[in-house]
Amino acid sequence: MFIVDCDVHNNWNSADVLLPYLKGWWRDFYLRGERTGPPGSLPHGHRAWFHPEDFKRQDVQPQSEAEHYAVMKEKHLDANGVDIAILTGDEPLECSTLGNPHLACALTAAYNDWQIAEWLPKDERLYGSIIIAPQDPQLAAKEIRRLGSHPKMVQVMSSHGSTMPYGDPFYHPIYEACAEEGLPFAVHLGGNGGINTAPFANGSPRYFCEAHTLLTQPAQTHLVSMVMNGVFEKFPQMKFVIVECGVAWIPPLLWRWDTNWKALRKETPWVKKAPSEYFLSNVRVSSQPLEAPEERDALWAVLASMNAKETLMFASDYPHWDQDEIGAVRLPEEWRENVFGGNALETYPRLPRPSAKTKARANGNGAAQQNAAV
């Protein structure tokens, strides 16, 4: 089986790795400006909920910058037979929390350059995401166009924390640039601090477990907003990818939404089709953290109604505390090939197709993977 992992975090020990990619005023700002933590921390507005044991796997503790790739290779890429890993950064998504959009854009640009120069050449399995700071969509669009033609950058990614729902026309310059470059727009859990003051409905929860359980909320807001504001009518070729925001909430939302739309269609006459039709054609969802009810068959029945066989894409979230293991993600046999790789190849046309070599290897490790089937 050909495995594409849609959410692999390439982290650093110190944001000082960005120094060679920060020039002039931004280098001065990074070196001498006020910051969130001790030297080496990336300026950002931190979320108000702290994981009591940190959010990394305890068995992944790189001691140097060079070890980040070595450990990823050993403990994830090689150990799990990953054919393609889409890098999603780590702290840079948090630039969406900064008030100064110019600083935010300079930091994401430095990250994107660091990723291209120091990660992608390390391993042919690695592909990149253009991380953007969405608070100034014109600046974000400029960053997308700056790097959009790089053959190994496969998507544009922003945090799901934002100042407004992403369907708002304020953000459309971002989608115009994505469409122009032929790149999907992805949102990933994060950016729930600073200027993004309302990540959770009705105000702030008290505990990390509450916040992490409710991480679905901003994704719901964005999904509904994108369709209701006609984003997929305006940019019909653009895919919208929801990463690390849960999955099983989607079908019940689509059921309610289609019903409402039938009665309220005239309020948004630019929405030409039922919302679930836009979901099926334009939206893809990464699997982690996949809900794990005791009664697993209950999950498949729900996911079947969002056509998960075509819309769900495997993601591990390496190396975070709630990472999903490839061997532990149990899917109906007839979905496996699509979910573990096929759907990502459809969504990200820049990814290489499986070669004869990878196919032969895949047949060789088929027995081990078969054990994880339902």
Added chain:
Amino acid sequence: MAKKVEVCAVGDLPPGAKTVVTVGARRIGVFNVGGSFYAMLDVCPHQGASICEGPICGTNKPVDDYRYEFMMEGEIVRCSRHGWEFAIKSGECVGVPGVRAKTYPAAAESGKVFVTV
């Protein structure tokens, strides 16, 4: 049949320390809690990850009001992967009834630590 396997010298495993030994195909974590020795199969019953690469720590007791009562300090090993908490002495998973990690007898004899598997 049970066999006694030498782990290390007592001095190499002071109170609060842990080590992992391989016995045949099994990885077994060995712990010193307050001068007594305990051993646990290094396979998490959740998803098979290494428990013993995680930290030794304590945890909070279930209580009836909004306060924290720290307990079992130094008697918990927290799985390295997803953070499930196991009592080192019994193997019981704190907070998940009915789940436990496999444990083995361990003891010090003539200045050496042994585990019986």
